[in-house]
Amino acid sequence: MSNYEIGVTMFGGVLAMLALRVPVAVAMLVAGGLGYAAILGWGPLLANLKTLTFSRFSNYNLSIIPLFLLMGEFATKSGMSAALFRCARAYLGHRPGGLAMATIGGCAAFGALCGSSIATAATMSHVAGPEMRRNGYSGALTTGTLAGGGTLGILIPPSVILVIYALYTEQSIGALFVAAIVPGLMAVAGYMAVIWIYVKLAPASAPTVERFGWRVRWQETRTVWPAALVFFIVVGGIYNGWFSPTEAAAIGAVAVGLLGIIGGTIRMKEFGEAITGTAITTAFIFLILLGAELFSSALALTRMPAELSAQIVALDVPPLAVVVLILCVYIVLGCVLESLAMVLLTLPIFIPVILALDLGMSEAETMIWLGILILIAVELGMISPPFGLNLFVINAMAKDVPMGTTYRGVAGFCISDILRMALLVAFPGLTLWLTGVS
DSSP states (O other), X not given: OOHHHHHHXXXXXXXXXXXXXXXXXXHHHHHHHHHHHHHHOHHHHHHHHHHHHHHHHTOGGGGHHHHHHHHHHHHHHTTHHHHHHHHHHHHHTTSTTHHHHHHHHXXXXXXXXXXXXXXXXXXXXXXHHHHHHHTTOOHHHHHHHHHHHHTHHHHSSSOHHHHHHHHHHTOOHHHHHHHTHHHHHHHHHHHHHHHHHHHHHOGGGSOOOOOXXXXXXXXXXXXXHHHHHHHHHHHHHHHHTSSOXXXXXXXXXXXXXXXXXXXXXXXXXXXXXXXXXXXXXXXHHHHHHHHHHHHXXXXXXXXXXXXXXXXXXXXXXXXXXXXXXXXXXXXXHHXXXXXXXXXXXXXXXXXXXXXXXXXXXXXXXXXXXXXHHHHHHHHHHHTSTTTOHHHHHHHHHOTTSOHHHHHHHHHHHHHHHHHHHHHHHHOTHHHHTTTOOO
């Protein structure tokens, strides 16, 4: 068997193990280890594992991951999601489809503190879902809005997946966070437009609710301005160079934790649960990172990514067509794989392909632009019928809504994502203009 065939077999083996419900970290460790041993032998594999583990986990930048995870845990335990939704409802709730729009606003604001798609969708389902159903909103609009809004969790910075992408591609974490701001705002605007159109076409799906006065709006605003301040300090501090992304993560975690403690929503029990949850998730992510590192090393030995890049360049097809094809692969994989695992599994193959194309941008610009596009494609896959993972999370919480109804409700949000992705592919400047990268 040639090295190229070993590479193809490794990738196919990982997918087969994932289909058999083998944990992704174990699948990549097994495939990467067997592939490495098949090329160099068991002795070099064991020697490589010794140095690979230390070199990966001694990276100071990895400390940003548990810090952002802790910030998200504190935000969840402190009940900020409910306060953010109530504030958005006070301003938007009386408008046609206003509760659904408020849900999108709440998801975006909570995503800025949480950084997880599924966590954002699940948390807001408990907060906004019952409120929409109680006010007569249709099952399709309710579940579709929650599924779509949940995807904002990893797009609105800070995002754990963007951190890992930045570390893997050796790009600036701050630049990727800043690059996600405009696409994130476009997502919020696009989702609200979808709700507005939906309600225009089906007015009965979103009955009008009471209008709140400015006194109530001010009261609700006062409850969320500290969380908003934390977001602007974290992202603004990174953008303006006041502190590094790791320092920003530490400041954010401490600030959100203090807000919960001062507000009385985080007590010893919640504090302990937040620490434990962060430790478990961090261990899970780090084990995936180790598996991805070994898998990537073995793939590099096979030279499969380099040969695949050469074959694609030899086809003489437009570079943007290759980018679109790769994004389509991510959308399909996003239906069946967890987002972090999918990104780490495919980057060793797709990054060399993209870098071999002439896209008219520097390597740094290309990597940042591609990272945002991959993030959107992954999240589109997670809400795409029939297998989108977010759809099952939402539907499990809204047991009275048939899955077919959820599929119909999320269709408009999928179309919005496709249009936004097309704009970002056609006009990379929308992603790059705030970054200052060249």
